[in-house]
Amino acid sequence: DLSESSGHPLADQRVVVTGAGGQLGRLLLPAGRRSAATMIAFGSRPGPGIDVAVDLAEREAAMDALQAATPDVIIHAAACTDVDGVERDPRRGEHSNARATQNVVDATKDAGAYLIAVSTDMVFPGDGGAPYAEDAPTAPISAYGWSKLLAEQTVLEAASGFAVARTAWLYGGAGKHFPRTVLTVLRDRGEMEVVDDEFGSPTYAGDLAESLVQLAKRRGEGIFHLVNGGRASRFTLARETARVSGFDPEQVRPISTKAFLEQYPLPARRPADSTLRNLRAAALGITLRDWREAVREYVPVLAAELLPERERASVDGGM
Numbered sequence: 001d002l003s004e005s006s007g008h009p010l011a012d013q014r015v016v017v018t019g020a021g022g023q024l025g026r027l028l029l030p031a032g033r034r035s036a037a038t039m040i041a042f043g044s045r046p047g048p049g050i051d052v053a054v055d056l057a058e059r060e061a062a063m064d065a066l067q068a069a070t071p072d073v074i075i076h077a078a079a080c081t082d083v084d085g086v087e088r089d090p091r092r093g094e095h096s097n098a099r100a101t102q103n104v105v106d107a108t109k110d111a112g113a114y115l116i117a118v119s120t121d122m123v124f125p126g127d128g129g130a131p132y133a134e135d136a137p138t139a140p141i142s143a144y145g146w147s148k149l150l151a152e153q154t155v156l157e158a159a160s161g162f163a164v165a166r167t168a169w170l171y172g173g174a175g176k177h178f179p180r181t182v183l184t185v186l187r188d189r190g191e192m193e194v195v196d197d198e199f200g201s202p203t204y205a206g207d208l209a210e211s212l213v214q215l216a217k218r219r220g221e222g223i224f225h226l227v228n229g230g231r232a233s234r235f236t237l238a239r240e241t242a243r244v245s246g247f248d249p250e251q252v253r254p255i256s257t258k259a260f261l262e263q264y265p266l267p268a269r270r271p272a273d274s275t276l277r278n279l280r281a282a283a284l285g286i287t288l289r290d291w292r293e294a295v296r297e298y299v300p301v302l303a304a305e306l307l308p309e310r311e312r313a314s315v316d317g318g319m
Contacts, residue, residue, distance in 0.1 A: 008217055011036035015216065016071040018042045018104065019078030021050055023173045024118065027209040028075060035213055040069050044078065056100035066107035073216050076104045076117040079148070083122070086144040087268035093147030101151035105158045114162070114219055115155065116212060121168035121200060121227075123149045126271020130199070131231065133277045134166075134223040142268040152223075161221045165212060168227050168276055169237075172205035172298055178234070179241045179299055183306045186247050196235035196254035199273040201227035204294035214286045225276040228291035240295050245303035 015032050019025040020041030029049065032039045042065070043050035054065040056078055066074070080086060080096035101117055108115040122145035123138040124130070140146045152164045171177035185192045203226070211226045232240075239249040257272070278287060288294075 008219055010217055013072040014038045015073045016040045016042055016069050018076045021047050023175050024077045024205050026173055027206050031209040031213045056103055057095045059103050062103040063107050071111055071113045073114045074108050075212055083144040083268045084266055087142055090143040093144050097147035098150035102154045105154050116163045116165050117155045119152050119164050119166045120148045121274035121276050124271055124274050126274040130273040131275040131277040134225055134280050163220045165224045165226050167203050167208050168201040170203050170205050182238045182241045183245055186251055191251045193253050193255040194235045194238040195257045195260050196233050197257050198234045198270055199231055199275055201276045202232050202237050202291045203227045204298050207288045207294055211286050211288055218284050220284055224281040225278045226281055227276045228288045228294050230291045231275045232291055241299050244296055244299040
């Protein structure tokens, strides 16, 4: 492990993961354990693998629970990521993203611990300037993006060596994510239309989890962009997902965002190109593989879960 020699080995460190029941949190727990850390799983509700259930936006309860955990490190992966839901009711984002993060920041300071808060590419407008480096000017175009930017500012203004780790287009694991939607629609309908003029940095949650653990070891300060390498459109990502799982990529057809929104109106605007560049983490020796490699490794696992036996045979045969 390249990092044990530099920075803080996580062996015997107490690491709290918030949002431990979510897509990223579920992968963070084993990633931390592989570094011999003692992982403490915080979730919004009780469930398998959750050590502490608490609403982080409820200040007193959150502060008490986090202090009782006596953490050395907190990786704050909890968030309300329902982009359209937050657009309809911005208070949800203010509550679950901005206010909850303020409580986590204050508890981390009280504990004398180190904090990494996970943020998003949606703090950028996406109307020029991509790929965005860590110091690029932010200007969210959605209520969700604003709630996450407020959360970021809370962390960075704490001025005690904390980190914000922005990621993008996260997929993998349980729950709803883009490759899961693509395979489900192709399985059930045989074809789909996907926008070909929205670009970003598709990121596998397992790779992000591993890189967050590496960042915790190095106690990185400030803003980091942790995304798989390269740039993709939604359409390219959907076609690659189809191809790797044994579908004909031609079953995925391109459509413009404008035409798509005329058919399926969505309340929140998405950045047209929010591709991120990892400069600062790379300078610490933390890089994530190209997005295509991650898709090629993960999607067959997803296909085996979602596709019936007859299709799985062709997937296995094609590997």
